[in-house]
Structure formats: structure tokens, C-alpha cells
Amino acid sequence: MSTFSTRRTALAATGVAVAAVLALSGCKSGNEDTGPAKSASPSAAPSQSASQPATNPDPGYSSSASAPATGGGAAPAGAAKAGQQFKIGEQAQFPFTSGSTKGTITLAVTAIEKGQPDDLAPFKLGDKVKGMVPYYIRYQVKNVGTTDLSFTSVGHIKGHLGDGSEAQDLLVIGKFDKCPNDSLPKGFTNGQVTTGCAVALAPSASTTVASAEYWGDPFTLGKGLTWK
Template sequence: MMRSRPALLAAVLTAGPALALAGCGGSDGSDGADGPEGAGGDGGSTVAVPPPSAPTSAAPALPDGVTTTAAGTELGLGEQATVAWQVGADRQAVVDLTVVGVQPAPLELFDGWLLNGVADEVAPYFVTYAVENVGDDDLAAAAMPLFLGYGAEGALVAASGFAATFEPCPSTPLPIPFEPGAATEGCLVYLAPSDQPVTAVAFQATGDVAPVTWGAVAPR
């Protein structure tokens, strides 16, 4: 059942940076070459998922006949929202988005990946979703402003990316191409602080409105 609760998570974004994970053996990172433009590492690796832009105060324009889900709406896992955000300077994203599941992921799955010395401080989560492009623009390689909320203050962390293919949960942007009417399913990796409870998944495109959230996150 849908309910509006604007204070579920902080309306002003407190997002942690996305952590790019590099394989430490067995891969040269070439699998990330089809991703969006990202930060190149010393070994020429490419970050698969850049952190989404920080929310702005400008509300995106909508195609005729499209109504987005009200800010502050709280959904259950498996429920659909219509959401919109600006992609760069010239693309407007409007999608039907469903957060399907949120599950803790064992650290053992990250054996062979470098966690930048923070393995003892993070708790990984897999967020699965389904999305359909209901707008007018091709959303190729767009990163959704979809965050994982944690802690009593409602802080948000962005999805992490990989310098090569991570089979359990690829954590990549939208496909290339992703034209109007296209639909896909995906999985994103989030690294929350291990000493904080995870509370919800949050879509937040602008910093002056409450996010749309999906609750019922599985406990660790």
C-alpha cells in the first residue's frame, strides 16, 4: 500500500561516494570499456558506475500526459514508481522503476576485489530492480539516482562500480541503447557502513524534495 511520508529519509542528500572496485588478478579491466565515461585508474581501468550527480533544486520537465509518483511516497518492495531526472545537459529521463529486492551480500563474494582497505568497515547489499523508459529520450549509459539509506539520520550512499565484470551483481548503468519503450532488469551493489542499520532504497533526483522510497530491507 502506498503512503506518503516526506520525512522517511533526509530530503537534503547526504550521499557517500560510490566506491570503484578493482579486481586483483585474472582480469585486465577491459570488460568495463563499454561503460560510460568514468575515472581512469593507474592501470587504465574504467569505473563502471559513476556516482550520480548530486541532486539539484531544478525539477525536471515531463512529457505530456506523464505524472510522476509524489515526493515522499513510501512503497513496498515490488511496487512501481514513475520517476524523472535530468541526464546531463540535454537528456530528460522518465522511467517506471520497481525495486524488486534488497539483500545483504556476503563479503566472500568480493574475494579477489580490492575494497580500498575498507573491507572491515562496510556491509555490501545487492539491490535488484526493473525499469522501463517511458520518456522521449534514449537513456543509454545513464546512472539512476538510486541510493541506499542507512542510519538514524537517513544518510544515503550511491551504488558502487567495478573495473571489470562482477558476475553476482554487475552494478552497471542503463544499457546502450536504452530507447523509449525499452525495459530491462538489473542489480546494483551498495556498500553501507557495517555499524549502521540499512533502512530503505531511495530515489532522489533533486535536493529540495523528499525521496521516493522502498522499505522492508532484509536485516543482516
């Protein structure tokens, strides 16, 4: 069961600019890449039918690829391996797939920043997120291959709590200034760099999101790349 395949939920037009959906954790088999949800229009909000969780330093970090540019989806020399752990800010290079597009990127989680419970208020999730604290997983992506990766998406990034268990994911639909997460920009060719952000939720103020995992293709959840 893919975590991403459980995240989708219908949106109803009720007049808010941003929406969010909780995403189920713990489904560790499969790695379906459905990509991120498309940005909602200013009239999109969560459907009332989603009554139970469908449970989802700043980008000044600069990097350059240490390995030569590699095209297609072939694993480059020195590619990161499943289960490998990195320090915050450290780059991992690997073959990248988004839909039918294949290339090579470096990815670095640059920060895991604690937010405030009130940050979740615009999503109007009520008791579903009561007591939870958002953490913002900020990351940097560089295209080090020969494929144009314009408009593809680097999803499949989740947080882990201090005890190693999975943090609750929050799938944001629309513009959320505290944690922008758009598709890779137009003209994202070799050497281009951009930043993104994913939201993870700690269940209480006494717990923390201590690490982040990328588990997109060619990796799987629980056997991905980890930063802490």
C-alpha cells in the first residue's frame, strides 16, 4: 500500500486559498509515484467527507555536484545507496524518476525547523491536528544530469520522530508561505538549483521531528536516504 496513493482526497469549493490533508503513515510496501497534488485554486478546501486522516536553515545552502553530470536514470558513480544516512546539509546524488522523466539529481535536507501549532490554523483541520506541532523539512535539489527536469516533482520526503517512528505527514495543496513546495521550475536543466519544503507533524510539544527520509524511486519507505 503506497502512502502517496492514500493521500488523495476530494476538494470542495468553499472559498479558502490553501488546504491540507493528513496522510496515513506506516504503509511501507510499494513506491507508487503519483507526484504531488496540483496547486488548488483560491476556491479549494478540504472535502467534509475526509473525516479521518488520509495521514501527509534556510535555503541559503549552496552546493555543487562532486560527480560528473549523468543523464537518464542510470546510477552515477558514487550514487547514494538505500539506507544511507547523511548529516543535515550533506548532498546525496542518485538517479531520479518523476513519472516518465528520468535524470540525476543531488538532494540535501538543509534544515528541519520547528513551527508553531497556530501555523496549522489556515487549514481548518480542527481536532485532527489538536496538540500537533508542525516541522518544516527544507531541502535543496540540483540537476546534475543531462535531462531537463522542468515541472517534475521531488516528493516522497517524510519526517521521523526522535524514537525513529514515522511522523505524521501533511500534504499541503495550494500556497503555504511557511513551507513552499512547488514542482521543479521551467528550465531546470543541468546545474540548476532550487529549494523545497515538506511538512511533518510531531504528535505533541514534547516530541520532535529529528530526521527526514527521501524514499522516492529508486528507494522505498524505510529503506531510503536519511538526514539527521
